[in-house]
Amino acid sequence: MTEKTSLKLFEESQKLIPGGVNSPVRACRAVGTTPRFVSRGRGARIFDVEGDQYYDFVSSWGPLIFGHASPNIINDIREALSLGTSYGAPTERELILARLISEHVPSVEMLRLVSSGTEAAMSAVRLARGFTGRDRILKFTGCYHGHADSLLVEAGSGVITFGIPGSKGVPEALARLTISAPYNDAAAAEEVFSALGGEIACVIVEPVAGNMGVVPPEPGFLEKLRELATRHGSLLVFDEVITGFRLGLSGAQGLYRVTPDLTILGKIVGGGLPLAAFGGRRDVMERLAPLGDVYQAGTLSGNPLAVTAGISALRRLKAEPGCYGRINHMGKRWAEGLLGLVQRKGIPATVNHVGSMSTLFFTEGPVRDYDSALKSDTDLYAKYYRGMLARGVWLPPSQFEASFTSAGFIFEEIDLCLEMAEEVINSL
Numbered sequence: 014m015t016e017k018t019s020l021k022l023f024e025e026s027q028k029l030i031p032g033g034v035n036s037p038v039r040a041c042r043a044v045g046t047t048p049r050f051v052s053r054g055r056g057a058r059i060f061d062v063e064g065d066q067y068y069d070f071v072s073s074w075g076p077l078i079f080g081h082a083s084p085n086i087i088n089d090i091r092e093a094l095s096l097g098t099s100y101g102a103p104t105e106r107e108l109i110l111a112r113l114i115s116e117h118v119p120s121v122e123m124l125r126l127v128s129s130g131t132e133a134a135m136s137a138v139r140l141a142r143g144f145t146g147r148d149r150i151l152k153f154t155g156c157y158h159g160h161a162d163s164l165l166v167e168a169g170s171g172v173i174t175f176g177i178p179g180s181k182g183v184p185e186a187l188a189r190l191t192i193s194a195p196y197n198d199a200a201a202a203e204e205v206f207s208a209l210g211g212e213i214a215c216v217i218v219e220p221v222a223g224n225m226g227v228v229p230p231e232p233g234f235l236e237k238l239r240e241l242a243t244r245h246g247s248l249l250v251f252d253e254v255i256t257g258f259r260l261g262l263s264g265a266q267g268l269y270r271v272t273p274d275l276t277i278l279g280k281i282v283g284g285g286l287p288l289a290a291f292g293g294r295r296d297v298m299e300r301l302a303p304l305g306d307v308y309q310a311g312t313l314s315g316n317p318l319a320v321t322a323g324i325s326a327l328r329r330l331k332a333e334p335g336c337y338g339r340i341n342h343m344g345k346r347w348a349e350g351l352l353g354l355v356q357r358k359g360i361p362a363t364v365n366h367v368g369s370m371s372t373l374f375f376t377e378g379p380v381r382d383y384d385s386a387l388k389s390d391t392d393l394y395a396k397y398y399r400g401m402l403a404r405g406v407w408l409p410p411s412q413f414e415a416s417f418t419s420a421g422f423i424f425e426e427i428d429l430c431l432e433m434a435e436e437v438i439n440s441l
């Protein structure tokens with residue numbers, strides 16, 4: 014039997030799984046260490062196979078707004094499990110979850126459940142192309158919408174030039190249909206639409222970016238995208254996989270009061286199980302098979318266990334709206350505490366934070382788009398990461414990710430983690 018240490022398990026895993034992980038960022042290559050293999054989670058804590066425990070600011074990349082092994086979600090899944098694991102046929106629970114989502118995200122008049130954010134984003138783009146009869150899409154550099162071919166595209170040189178593949182295996186002919194403009198650059202978006210508006214099926218954006226680190230929308234940016242999409246007959250797609258039910262029951266669109274035509278949801282909406290959704294205007298969604306001519310399907314779409322977890326999470330958020338006040342207050346304390354520490358130490362760094370999402374960037378800042386985020390000292394972030402891990406704080410293993418406060422924390426634990434951060438930052 015393999016000695017159960019993270020290192021040993023990692024060595025063994027690398028023989029069968031590329032990089033030893035089932036998602037690249039988990040390999041911790043960006044932070045100069047090897048991954049800790051997890052045995053369990055409970056509340057704000059995650060435990061590795063060595064039995065060490067860590068305060069978890071990753072929250073499985075966002076889904077675990079109540080922390081690990083939330084009793085209500087576990088109990089509800091356990092009850093559903095006794096009835097079976099998958100039916101491949103409609104269930105009432107899917108209707109209940111659809112009602113809960115539509116109730117809190119009014120722009121979602123109809124929705125379709127899928128199994129991952131990638132699947133939801135891919136499907137939303139195909140639906141936008143089918144609905145408008147157009148092929149081009151506009152995205153923003155530094156935003157990530159999963160790994161579907163059309164969305165794994167980097168900006169070409171210059172704003173209006175066409176995308177280049179962001180990964181081997183993405184056909185150039187397809188990448189060229191995606192234009193990537195700088196985030197928060199309303200003028201650039203206007204320039205693209207002025208040149209190509211009549212060809213653009215949709216503009217897709219993270220209303221608060223989380224995948225270049227946290228970057229909030231500057232005043233007017235989302236409003237301008239809304240105006241441009243309307244004027245040119247394109248669809249505005251909000252990727253709220255992170256922000257949906259994170260920034261409030263109506264997500265970023267509720268917070269910033271900008272209404273998209275389509276919304277992509279994931280993470281929290283699945284309560285920690287594999288579930289995502291895309292939805293929006295009824296006239297658009299009705300183009301989906303079997304009603305319409307845009308095909309989309311999935312064996313495990315609406316899986317009863319994942320739907321049960323999603324219902325449990327959303328019902329608890331609805332019953333305990335004070336949860337947002339708590340996690341936002343802790344998010345603010347965490348962000349402001351870190352900023353104070355780096356300022357007192359005199360390290361060039363800045364913190365972006367929205368609600369319970371934040372990122373400590375090791376650059377002077379301000380960080381308002383991908384180019385400014387890239388100025389960060391990733392070696393310094395890696396040292397900070399390793400120092401925090403050694404003291405029992407589990408951060409995203411990349412400078413360009415969001416960290417989250419969850420309702421699994423109590424306020425005193427945030428202060429305790431800030432004490433550990435003070436030791437680490439003073440040692441940098």
Ligand code: KE4
Pocket residue numbers: 036037038039074128129130131132134157158159160219223224252253254255279289414415
């Ligand atoms: P998934 O296919 O990973 O479920 O969702 C893709 C996705 C879509 N849209 C946004 C805004 C997202 O943040 C994501 C996935 N987020 C990353 C971390 N930022 C997942 C972590 C990983 O790739 O392992």
